[in-house]
């Protein structure tokens with residue numbers, strides 16, 4: 001290697017080198033800016049995998065036509081087939097791509113073909129030599145069907161190489177990737193992430209999730225990503241290796257993955273498979289293209305089937321790339337709007353295996369809630385009890401349990417049902433209801449009004465304009481789990497407060513007496529006086545009368 005060439009880079013100030021700045025957040029997702037030697041890229045970012053020796057879509061077109069700011073290629077393959085060639089005029093010229101170029105180390109080849117004929121040091125030096133913008137050390141992927149003992153060895157050896165690498169790396173202007181291993185053994189993934197985060201890598205990556213994804217074990221993938229994410233420095237980007245199917249981008253982004261690389265667009269095209277943001281389709285089974293990308297707009301499945309082999313493959317590869325960029329743009333807009341959860345729910349309904357993964361998020365609710373912003377640009381859409389995992393709902397529950405104190409004076413609690421109009425206390429329905437109640441219950445000095453409402457539970461009147469308690473839409477009729485959740489919140493609230501009297505306006509139509517029964521039980525346990533009035537029109541008058549008499 002040319003020493004002069006290396007020294008010129010060493011003198012660069014490290015501070016100039018890299019910065020990752022978060023612009024927008026939603027769940028664990030972020031829109032960020034990463035400065036690389038070849039320009040600043042925006043995350044979440046997909047790196048299409050390019051193989052300069054078999055590439056169907058030229059890299060220059062990936063940038064100009066498809067808008068990809070970065071690509072990834074394999075340093076091991078480059079070294080084997082091109083040797084010094086990429087170093088002569090630089091890697092970017094060699095590839096014909098003037099954006100950010102990431103190189104992988106050949107670790108995947110280790111997994112597929114066994115050992116690679118290159119040492120960890122050689123592959124690091126090679127990546128420095130050819131001038132990658134982002135480069136990867138030669139780790140040992142864990143794989144899927146392996147014993148815990150083998151998994152442990154891959155973690156230890158990857159870590160040993162990562163430590164050694166710090167001694168022999170020369171260039172300071174390359175962003176280095178520290179891979180986290182451990183496979184499905186979550187304790188090992190957590191340990192690997194913890195140890196790796198002690199080393200000064202610019203980017204961390206979760207290794208070998210490809211087989212997990214191929215087996216549709218997205219629930220295990222959630223566990224793996226979270227085991228890594230919860231033990232890595234939050235201010236550094238996280239790359240998910242080998243994740244290239246658009247139907248799971250939303251899931252990975254929501255869990256805090258910033259980068260992906262995809263060979264899927266090309267591999268699937270080879271097998272006549274057509275990617276969509278909700279799954280994989282086979283060209284021969286399609287009558288219509290469910291896509292309006294520039295390729296699909298001008299063709300039909302039949303005309304594409306009749307194309308000669310390479311042309312058909314190129315068509316599918318290009319469509320597959322368009323789908324990937326389209327989905328990433330939708331995800332970014334959803335992050336900006338604070339609607340990533342809604343987008344995620346929509347995508348996870350695409351396949352039961354994805355839906356199973358969404359349900360797994362419950363396990364990580366607390367961690368997600370801490371990162372999720374407390375106000376967002378748009379309100380929430382609540383469709384069914386799957387939404388109960390949302391960070392906004394957990395946050396309200398925590399606030400009510402840990403921070404909220406009801407006003408001091410009132411001794412009575414009036415629990416009124418949610419109204420269609422929001423804020424609840426300004427709605428005509430509530431005002432009308434109030435007008436029918438005895439004077440004492442209308443007096444805020446004597447009575448504290450709270451609403452029972454889906455999906456948040458108890459909403460004190462004085463807070464019902466605070467985001468997101470009025471900024472949400474809920475689908476009726478409520479499902480059983482939602483009704484039970486709200487009933488539980490109401491009963492918890494009664495247990496933790498000291499009202500002398502609780503009056504419930506019972507909306508039997510929407511709540512099926514469930515809230516009323518929970519309320520009654522909590523009051524009995526606390527020895528608090530409990531009364532209810534039914535909301536239905538024909539019983540309304542009679543109930544009010546009964547209430548008046550029992551005062």
Ligand SMILES: [Zn+2]
Pocket residue numbers: 289291292293294295296297319320322323
């Ligand atoms: Zn298309």
